Amino acid sequence: TGKELVARAIHFNGILRKGAFVVADCSGLAQDLLESELFGHEKGAFTGAIAEKLGKFELASGGTLFLDEIGNLSLATQAKLLRALQEKKIERVGGVRPIKIEVRIIAATHRDLEKAVREGSFREDLYYRLNVVLINLPPLRERKDDIPLLVEHFLRRYSSESGGRLKHVPLKTLDLLMRYDWPGNVRELENVIERAVVMGKGDAILAQDLPLEIQKLSDQSHLIISSGRLSLKKRVGELEKELITDALEEAHWVQTKAAKLLGVSRRIVRYKMKKYGIVSN
Structure with a gap:
């Protein structure tokens, strides 16, 4: 749906645009590896940890951390994330020293988190801690x-x-x-x-x-393309008006049916009709 594009736009048009923009895919790793990915780890923290590693939180400090598919986090990782957000501090896996962080969080998910909260698979306190500004992306x-x-x-x-x-x-x-x-x-x-x-x-x-x-x-396709040099905006407008008019004629000017043909809502059809001055003959 373009979640990361929207997150990048928020970051690079905001006051933190000079800071880092870091992406963490919460669905792409096993939960034990995900904690290391988010919070980092100390040398020797587990088998294979041959060197100290900075986590996504530290890498994003002073900027934005985009947590994609946050609904996939385990309850244990959710608890650590909530503590990090509340205290603005993290501890690396295998570490004991708190590390201060200053980072903006943008989270995204395809899951219904309200339903997940009711079912007990997502922490209610974390949900409300994250749900400050909600953007629905169809x-x-x-x-x-x-x-x-x-x-x-x-x-x-x-x-x-x-x-x-x-x-x-x-x-x-x-x-x-x-x-x-x-x-x-x-x-x-x-x-x-x-x-x-x-x-x-x-x-x-x-x-x-x-x-x-x-x-x-x-x-x-039965669209007749006009000739001449037009700007992208005018081209799109001409095309959109033609497509909407064709759909309305096919639907005998029933807006609900035309909306289904176009794959949009009836509200959008009404808005576009007003925008382009489309009226029934």
Whole structure:
């Protein structure tokens, strides 16, 4: 869903932007290794600990620590995390000396933590300690307005990394990207753009540079693309208005049915109709 992108945006647009931005994936390691990853360890703390290691908290001191999939933490690790947040101190695994930390925490999860609290698998006190500002991030298929901006972001990133010229996305290709449902969310979109930048032969990313499941949507397309040079914002607006109008006509102007065809909420359809001045004939 782009959780890390949002976390990075918060960090690099805030007062801690000069500090480090550190990511800890709470689902990628066994719990005993995760404690070492978060809090660090002393030399000889366990078999294989041949040297002192700084944990994510220390590495992020003065900046932001992004805890991804925090709902996967064991209750024991949750207790240590809560103590670290409350006391602003940690102890490395195998250590006895408290280490002061100053770090902002951004946490993310796909789990329903309120339900986890009721079921006893997530600590209530930790939940309320973390839940200061809540940002609900819907799947990409429910916020397709973000796709053009994300495409532009990934184009710049991977064009720069590959050392090539900045590529562009024609309106016809953008149409395909906007109509795809993105079951893999933002990460899938990122992978598609990276592949197209690396493998594409021209300066434009065409339908043939996209995966087959997205190319197939072109067979269903009946959109008439306007000619002329338009800004990305105007292109998206023109495309969006056309798609919404087509869906409304197909749904006989029943907004709920049109919303289902577009994969968005009825509220979004109403908002877009007002934005673009779309009215029933």
